[in-house]
Amino acid sequence: MMRGGMIHSWGGRALGLILGAVFFWSGFLKVQAPLAFADSIASFQILPLPLINLLAMGLPPLEILLGILLMTGWKRREAAFGVLTLTAVFLLALGQARLRGLEVNCGCFGEGASSPWKIWTAIGRDLFLGGAAWVVFWGSPSVPPLLWKKK
């Protein structure tokens, strides 16, 4: 029960709070500039045209919702799972862009010019956020033992 003690009492809560704040801020910035975010999504050249604006409209409120859930602690495990899923998708998108040599603007925290080194920054940041989400998910009280401890 070592895991249950520290992690989901203080460490888990603090990490959830930080992760929630990051996602809330990221969603908040995107809500204010949906067109710029749609341009960022388009620069990845993965989605067909009819899905780009739908994602630009739907993803920012989802990030805000996940941020609020993580910060308040209500449904923290579900929110951490959501963040984990999103960061995995972001990493796949960034990875394929890097492999294809695309000049993408990540759009993660608002608009910005695209450049090759910025992809690496975004990949590093997503790995960190995904790791943090995994710790929060792993430290949630309702994750069954099979996920964290071999019998």
Next chain:
Amino acid sequence: MDHERSRPWRETMRRDMVAFVCMATVSLGVGLVVNQFRETPLPLLYQSKRVRFEQKVAHLLPPEMPGRSAAETPVCREIDLEEFRGFVEARRGIVLDARPEVFHRLGHVPGALSLPRDDFERAYARVRTRLEENREKAIAVYCSDAYCEDGQMVAEALLRLGFRHLLLFKAGWEMWTRTGLMEER
């Protein structure tokens, strides 16, 4: 809590996935509703930056002169730092800054006028007289760096609007400042 822990992990994952799908659906609904209350709502079908910009430029063309289409527009010539520097210092023509105006205010190439891609209509109305007075002279456009496509888009727009001698300094502001050349604020 013990009861929760004893639940098979696949069941937990399934529940988390269902919760995530529900959250994503609700968020999409909220996003669609919020979009309806925006000053300029996003259309359902995405239009690229270039297409949107070309539509804006088309509105600026006088009705009696439809202008050249993007396909038949001559290409502007790219110039390197040395040529651009000579152009600026000898005041051979007009220099245009295609970066957003806020960056222009923070610092720009001496004598450059602001003509940002993201506020083209308004900015063009401001510089139009100056450009038309110097119609026979060359116009050099620059943006932030080699990855910025706004300079190219602004230069192409000016070609469509009937200006002939367009030069593009692709390396842009980043190269200008890196080599320690003079800035104006």
